[in-house]
Amino acid sequence: MSGFTFVGVRLVDPAGGRDETTNVAVDGDRVVAVGAGHRGARIDGAGLVCAPGFVDLHVHLREPGGEDAETIASGTAAAAAGGFTAVCPMANTDPVCDHAGVVEQVLRLARDAARCDVHPVGAVTRGLAGEELAELGAMAAVGVRCFSDDGRPVRSAQVMRRALLYARTWDGIVCNHAEEASLTEDAQMNEGDLSALLGLAGWPHEAEEIMVARDLILAHGVGARLHVPHVSTAGTVALIRAAKARGTRVTAEATPHHFTLAEDQARSYDPVYKVNPPLRSKDDLEAVREGLADGTIDAIATDHAPHPPESKEQEWSQAPPGMLGLETALALTMTSLVRPGVLSLQAAVAALSTNPARCRDIGGHGGPVEPGAAANLVVFDPARPWTVDPAALRSRSRNTPYAGMEVVGKVVHTVLHGRFTLRDEQLTGLS
Amino acid sequence: MIAHLLSVEDLSAEQIGVVLDTAEGLKQIGRRPIKKVPTLRGRTVCNLFYEDSTRTRISFELAAKRLSADVINFSAKGSSVSKGESLKDTALTLQAMGVDAIVVRHWASGAPQQLTRWVDAKVINAGDGWHQHPTQALVDLFTIRERRGHLEGLRVAAVGDLFHSRVARSVVQALVTMGAEVTLVGPPTLLPPRSEHSSVETWGAAFSHDLDAVLPKTDVLYLLRVQRERMAQQFFPTIREYARLWGVDRDRLARLPEEAIVMHPGPMNRGVEISADAADAANSVITEQVANGIAVRMSCLYLMLGGEETAWPAVQRR
Numbered sequence: 001m002s003g004f005t006f007v008g009v010r011l012v013d014p015a016g017g018r019d020e021t022t023n024v025a026v027d028g029d030r031v032v033a034v035g036a037g038h039r040g041a042r043i044d045g046a047g048l049v050c051a052p053g054f055v056d057l058h059v060h061l062r063e064p065g066g067e068d069a070e071t072i073a074s075g076t077a078a079a080a081a082g083g084f085t086a087v088c089p090m091a092n093t094d095p096v097c098d099h100a101g102v103v104e105q106v107l108r109l110a111r112d113a114a115r116c117d118v119h120p121v122g123a124v125t126r127g128l129a130g131e132e133l134a135e136l137g138a139m140a141a142v143g144v145r146c147f148s149d150d151g152r153p154v155r156s157a158q159v160m161r162r163a164l165l166y167a168r169t170w171d172g173i174v175c176n177h178a179e180e181a182s183l184t185e186d187a188q189m190n191e192g193d194l195s196a197l198l199g200l201a202g203w204p205h206e207a208e209e210i211m212v213a214r215d216l217i218l219a220h221g222v223g224a225r226l227h228v229p230h231v232s233t234a235g236t237v238a239l240i241r242a243a244k245a246r247g248t249r250v251t252a253e254a255t256p257h258h259f260t261l262a263e264d265q266a267r268s269y270d271p272v273y274k275v276n277p278p279l280r281s282k283d284d285l286e287a288v289r290e291g292l293a294d295g296t297i298d299a300i301a302t303d304h305a306p307h308p309p310e311s312k313e314q315e316w317s318q319a320p321p322g323m324l325g326l327e328t329a330l331a332l333t334m335t336s337l338v339r340p341g342v343l344s345l346q347a348a349v350a351a352l353s354t355n356p357a358r359c360r361d362i363g364g365h366g367g368p369v370e371p372g373a374a375a376n377l378v379v380f381d382p383a384r385p386w387t388v389d390p391a392a393l394r395s396r397s398r399n400t401p402y403a404g405m406e407v408v409g410k411v412v413h414t415v416l417h418g419r420f421t422l423r424d425e426q427l428t429g430l431s
Numbered sequence: 432m433i434a435h436l437l438s439v440e441d442l443s444a445e446q447i448g449v450v451l452d453t454a455e456g457l458k459q460i461g462r463r464p465i466k467k468v469p470t471l472r473g474r475t476v477c478n479l480f481y482e483d484s485t486r487t488r489i490s491f492e493l494a495a496k497r498l499s500a501d502v503i504n505f506s507a508k509g510s511s512v513s514k515g516e517s518l519k520d521t522a523l524t525l526q527a528m529g530v531d532a533i534v535v536r537h538w539a540s541g542a543p544q545q546l547t548r549w550v551d552a553k554v555i556n557a558g559d560g561w562h563q564h565p566t567q568a569l570v571d572l573f574t575i576r577e578r579r580g581h582l583e584g585l586r587v588a589a590v591g592d593l594f595h596s597r598v599a600r601s602v603v604q605a606l607v608t609m610g611a612e613v614t615l616v617g618p619p620t621l622l623p624p625r626s627e628h629s630s631v632e633t634w635g636a637a638f639s640h641d642l643d644a645v646l647p648k649t650d651v652l653y654l655l656r657v658q659r660e661r662m663a664q665q666f667f668p669t670i671r672e673y674a675r676l677w678g679v680d681r682d683r684l685a686r687l688p689e690e691a692i693v694m695h696p697g698p699m700n701r702g703v704e705i706s707a708d709a710a711d712a713a714n715s716v717i718t719e720q721v722a723n724g725i726a727v728r729m730s731c732l733y734l735m736l737g738g739e740e741t742a743w744p745a746v747q748r749r
Contacts (some may be wrong), residue, residue, distance in 0.1 A: 018730065068471040071702030188540075191624055192624075193632075195624075196594065196623030196624060196633070197440075197600070197633065198540060198562060198564070199540035199541075199559070199560050199561030199562030199597060199600065200540050200560075200562075201540070201561075202559070202624055204624070216439070268544075269542075269544045269545050270545075271539070310517065313517065313519050314517060314518065314519075314541065315518060315537070315539035315542050315544075315545065316539060316541045317539045317540065317560070318539065396684070
């Protein structure tokens with residue numbers, strides 16, 4: 001008999017409206033049964049949660065071009081260890097993912113080496129320069145659904161408007177890094193009393209909100225789909241809440257670091273805490289949590305940004321922004337949101353899986369977990385305490401800001417199209 | 432014993448008092464024919480300078496030499512740094528050489544604090560980015576105390592570019608710690624951003640944009656250098672307008688109480704924050720600060736490297 005069954009797991013499946021203790025049986029690449037009975041090998045799921053595999057809308061796998069920091073193999077291994085079954089790598093590779101050739105290269109590398117599905121994000125403009133539109137159609141033809149210049153905001157309102165409008169051809173999504181660059185020249189951390197005390201140039205929250213407001217107005221006007229990445233300020237949460245209320249087609253994500261860490265980490269001058277947008281005030285952090293709680297923010301995305309040690313062991317102002325996220329996302333969601341009662345477990349799974357899959361039209365992920373569905377699943381222990389150890393990470397880089405932090409929530413198994421990518425917390429071999 | 436001297440924020444009033452009292456005694460050495468004592472014989476102090484500096488570096492060098500320490504000067508230009516060596520690797524090299532103290536000047540805020548993670552040597556911040564310049568603040572306090580006899584209750588107006596100035600940040604915090612009443616004066620664009628709402632909690636100081644109103648209630652007028660490039664960055668429209676609103680000339684000096692003193696950490700921009708004739712009036716204090724600079728830095732080195740019997744009272748982080 002082939003296949004396997006998670007026996008006695010708590011199935012949390014927002015898309016299917018389920019939260020119950022049951023058995024989930026998998027055969028081939030499909031879920032074949034949910035309910036009593038089992039098929040194939042029995043895998044004890046007592047005390048564990050089974051959910052649709054997590055989907056990360058915002059990662060950096062660094063390949064091609066940045067293989068010293070991460071590769072598609074190492075980055076997707078980290079994803080599997082974190083319970084993810086699909087990730088969307090950003091276009092800021094070298095060469096830039098601004099034409100179909102690079103998309104195909106990434107997809108081919110993923111076919112050979114990835115431990116999760118890879119849905120590349122295409123650039124909005126050539127070379128991420130913000131001037132000429134990239135060939136969105138050619139990239140859409142090989143499966144790209146979302147376009148973004150990643151950390152480079154599309155500065156021109158005209159280019160942004162054209163991109164939103166043009167992407168409607170495929171009902172595509174434009175994601176714009178929200179930063180009004182004239183306000184953030186050489187900015188190093190959140191602007192406020194602390195940046196003034198530390199002598200670091202400030203990144204004012206207005207710079208994010210001005211850009212989000214502009215993009216919401218543009219997207220509303222042309223009826224296009226906008227995705228707001230890494231919401232970091234209270235003002236941004238309020239803008240998106242108001243836009244959703246008036247029917248703008250907008251989705252939004254927040255990162256674990258923006259709902260877990262605040263700007264005071266910069267007191268250490270350790271660039272592991274440097275990120276863009278920066279860690280904000282405690283009030284902003286609370287607003288991001290509220291935005292997740294009331295559904296203003298749809299998804300939790302990691303902005304997993306690996307950097308080699310030598311680039312983070314520099315003066316704060318010289319070090320590049322960005323931090324790892326894939327292997328700690330579930331734990332921080334459990335620790336910072338579920339345990340304090342900000343999100344129910346159901347809402348946490350929705351934010352990690354169901355909603356992001358919908359935000360990006362990623363089929364086969366996010367549930368419902370029902371017979372016939374693609375078997376993309378995660379099984380985790382929602383309460384298990386553990387301590388983040390950078391040396392134990394599967395990522396090629398070590399720039400986690402959570403080193404030594406005690407968290408709860410551990411991924412035990414990850415199943416991708418019916419096969420284990422992580423079993424009993426160990427990565428499985430690729431075949 | 433204090434581990435490192437990184438920021439004035441780390442110093443209590445008691446600790447600052449000990450530095451100043453010790454400096455008073457050490458200042459006498461500079462007046463002797465043989466300006467040297469054997470206190471730090473066998474100790475090695477490295478001056479690690481990533482930014483050009485003449486006065487601060489020489490002041491530290493003389494301070495260390497008068498205490499008989501061996502001094503190494505390491506500047507970023509013409510060294511392994513210009514070949515691309517990282518701060519960490521430079522730190523590890525100095526660590527391997529067994530230096531006892533590193534006096535570091537760096538263009539990046541926080542670099543001295545980062546250095547403490549990689550070396551066992553005591554780190555003294557000689558100015559980092561926009562952040563801190565604690566020994567300059569201690570020198571200024573020493574000079575003020577010498578002139579006025581005390582610090583507590585003195586009314587100090589600090590005028591100019593308070594946002595981009597590590598000296599301003601350090602001096603203001605040190606004066607507040609010692610119980611002075613500090614007012615920060617300048618255009619809102621050159622005051623710390625968003626601090627209008629939180630000046631007292633964050634800085635322990637009041638804010639004002641009206642210099643003429645502040646002058647008659649000032650015991651110490653502390654002028655800060657205003658870099659001309661700030662005009663290009665639109666912090667204020669023109670030098671002329673800046674000088675008219677916040678520059679100090681003879682007329683404004685006349686509004687000060689008679690016994691008030693005028694200070695400037697230098698180098699002065701004559702015609703910007705201070706007119707030429709007013710600068711000459713202020714100059715006497717400035718030359719005095721040079722001699723005091725050596726004494727105060729000797730005091731810091733002595734208290735940090737001189738062994739248990741010379742120790743500063745234990746650090747109490749505020």
